[in-house]
Amino acid sequence: MLFLEKGLVALDIEPDSAEDAIRAAGKLLVGRQAAGGEYVEAMVAAYREKGPYIVIAPGIALPHAKAESEETKAAVSFARLKRPIVFGHADNDPVDLVFALASSSGSEHIALLKRLTMLLNDPGSAEALRTAKTAEDVEKLARQASI
Amino acid sequence: MLKVLCVCGLGQGTSLILRMNVESVLKDLNVQADVEHTDVSTASGTAADFIVTSNELAQSLPGHAAKIVVVNNYFDLDEIKSSLQGALPS
Numbered sequence: 745m746l747f748l749e750k751g752l753v754a755l756d757i758e759p760d761s762a763e764d765a766i767r768a769a770g771k772l773l774v775g776r777q778a779a780g781g782e783y784v785e786a787m788v789a790a791y792r793e794k795g796p797y798i799v800i801a802p803g804i805a806l807p808h809a810k811a812e813s814e815e816t817k818a819a820v821s822f823a824r825l826k827r828p829i830v831f832g833h834a835d836n837d838p839v840d841l842v843f844a845l846a847s848s849s850g851s852e853h854i855a856l857l858k859r860l861t862m863l864l865n866d867p868g869s870a871e872a873l874r875t876a877k878t879a880e881d882v883e884k885l886a887r888q889a890s891i
Numbered sequence: 892m893l894k895v896l897c898v899c900g901l902g903q904g905t906s907l908i909l910r911m912n913v914e915s916v917l918k919d920l921n922v923q924a925d926v927e928h929t930d931v932s933t934a935s936g937t938a939a940d941f942i943v944t945s946n947e948l949a950q951s952l953p954g955h956a957a958k959i960v961v962v963n964n965y966f967d968l969d970e971i972k973s974s975l976q977g978a979l980p981s
Binding site: 796797798800801802804806808809810833834835836845847849853854857858860864865867 | 948964
């Protein structure tokens with residue numbers, strides 16, 4: 745399981761659109777061999793087809809897709825946007841924190857979502873992620889918050 | 892027992908997060924319920940007492956017999972608690 749380790753974190757990127765933001769977070773998964781390019785495009789397609797419901801908290805989007813192939817490993821990446829972007833959600837826009845989920849089925853997938861939920865259920869976490877200075881800071885935060 | 896469906900677009904990512912938090916809130920409230928997660932098209936054909944989902948997806952479930960509970964912030968246990976309390980029979 746790969747959970748917000750520093751190689752899966754990009755801070756203050758400047759995508760032009762919601763779709764580009766999803767691609768940027770997805771690219772981090774590809775870089776760590778947690779997903780392939782097709783999976784990233786499937787996340788973009790899911791957003792396009794099913795809408796902005798992936799913005800599940802103020803400023804926080806969780807793009808994901810159905811894993812079609814074996815090459816997907818349980819992983820979460822994190823992209824922080826320098827300028828918040830409108831995803832089209834009625835209440836939670838604009839988005840500045842994007843967590844891309846490489847989905848696998850089974851117990852690892854559930855354990856991964858549990859860790860992410862534990863991290864973000866803490867009201868201080870979003871603020872700490874917004875002010876983290878380095879990818880190492882994010883990794884440390886993720887490790888502490890979800891033991 | 893009450894049946895609660897947590898619903899998202901694909902039925903495996905955000906609905907599972909919602910389910911974890913709904914389960915912990917219901918436990919807090921001492922409410923026994925069977926909580927499941929699923930995608931929006933399966934949900935439209937599934938009987939339940941309550942459906943918990945986002946505002947967007949709630950609009951894709953018109954006419955469902957279940958009581959729809961909308962949650963905006965999936966990580967805000969207080970919001971989930973007060974939304975569920977408002978919907979539950981007292």
